[in-house]
Amino acid sequence: MYKPPVDLIKQALEEDGAFADITTLSTVPEEQWSEGRILARKPGVVAGIAVAVEVFRQVDERIQIQQLVRDGASVQADENLLLLAGPARSLLSAERVALNFLGRLSGVATLTAQCVRAIEGSRTRIIDTRKTTPGLRALEKMAVLLGGGYNHRFGLNDGVLIKDNHIKAAGGIKAAVTGARQMAPHLLKIEVECETLAEVRTALEAGADVILLDNMTVEQMGEAVDVIRCEDSRVLIEASGDIGTNPERLRAVAATGVDFISLGALTHSAPNFNISLEFA
Numbered sequence: 001m002y003k004p005p006v007d008l009i010k011q012a013l014e015e016d017g018a019f020a021d022i023t024t025l026s027t028v029p030e031e032q033w034s035e036g037r038i039l040a041r042k043p044g045v046v047a048g049i050a051v052a053v054e055v056f057r058q059v060d061e062r063i064q065i066q067q068l069v070r071d072g073a074s075v076q077a078d079e080n081l082l083l084l085a086g087p088a089r090s091l092l093s094a095e096r097v098a099l100n101f102l103g104r105l106s107g108v109a110t111l112t113a114q115c116v117r118a119i120e121g122s123r124t125r126i127i128d129t130r131k132t133t134p135g136l137r138a139l140e141k142m143a144v145l146l147g148g149g150y151n152h153r154f155g156l157n158d159g160v161l162i163k164d165n166h167i168k169a170a171g172g173i174k175a176a177v178t179g180a181r182q183m184a185p186h187l188l189k190i191e192v193e194c195e196t197l198a199e200v201r202t203a204l205e206a207g208a209d210v211i212l213l214d215n216m217t218v219e220q221m222g223e224a225v226d227v228i229r230c231e232d233s234r235v236l237i238e239a240s241g242d243i244g245t246n247p248e249r250l251r252a253v254a255a256t257g258v259d260f261i262s263l264g265a266l267t268h269s270a271p272n273f274n275i276s277l278e279f280a
């Protein structure tokens with residue numbers, strides 16, 4: 001179980017004006033006690049339950065919460081996720097922030113699960129990228145895991161990924177790999193982004209541990225995989241760049257034999273998962 005980010009939750013509540021909710025304060029009696037339920041409006045994979053629970057606790061410790069599903073659970077339309085009871089004012093003031101976290105994170109987990117199902121039976125893993133919402137990276141990457149995907153590097157400081165602009169600035173693939181090899185710890189793998197077969201061959205000669213096939217057609221990926229497997233079977237292969245989340249395309253890319261498909265869409269384009277709070 002992950003630890004909900006209390007500081008982030010407090011910031012979100014302050015941003016929403018949850019402690020000065022003029023509508024609720026002016027219409028709902030202070031002594032009013034209510035019961036409610038948070039439910040999914042469509043099938044999917046839920047993520048952010050623990051965050052939502054913490055939202056309600058930060059607003060009012062008197063709120064009683066019964067958790068009916070765990071993070072990572074597959075749910076059906078109209079399935080209850082949480083049962084709530086407490087001061088009506090507090091429930092209403094916490095509602096939007098709790099639902100925002102749940103909707104965003106469950107959307108990421110649900111889209112990830114769909115992509116993972118699309119390539120079931122292959123050797124390929126679905127992984128995320130750093131294309132995350134600022135401030136929400138840890139939560140969004142957690143949601144990818146809950147959806148059955150895997151995490152790429154968390155930040156720039158925990159992995160070497162030499163991209164096109166690094167290559168240009170360094171003076172070529174060989175120079176970039178040589179520089180990375182001299183500075184990086186010996187246990188850290190060095191990955192090189194390649195857009196052509198010529199670059200793939202150069203990266204192999206330079207001693208890259210991982211090769212990222214960027215913006216290639218499926219046919220080009222297949223050729224590149226054959227070249228890499230022939231030269232050095234230990235080298236890992238990642239496919240990326242405008243692949244999208246279409247199941248047929250994902251299956252075609254996985255069929256080339258790549259080890260990973262990295263999808264920025266998991267976090268930058270996941271649709272919001274429809275979740276509601278209803279009072280009894």
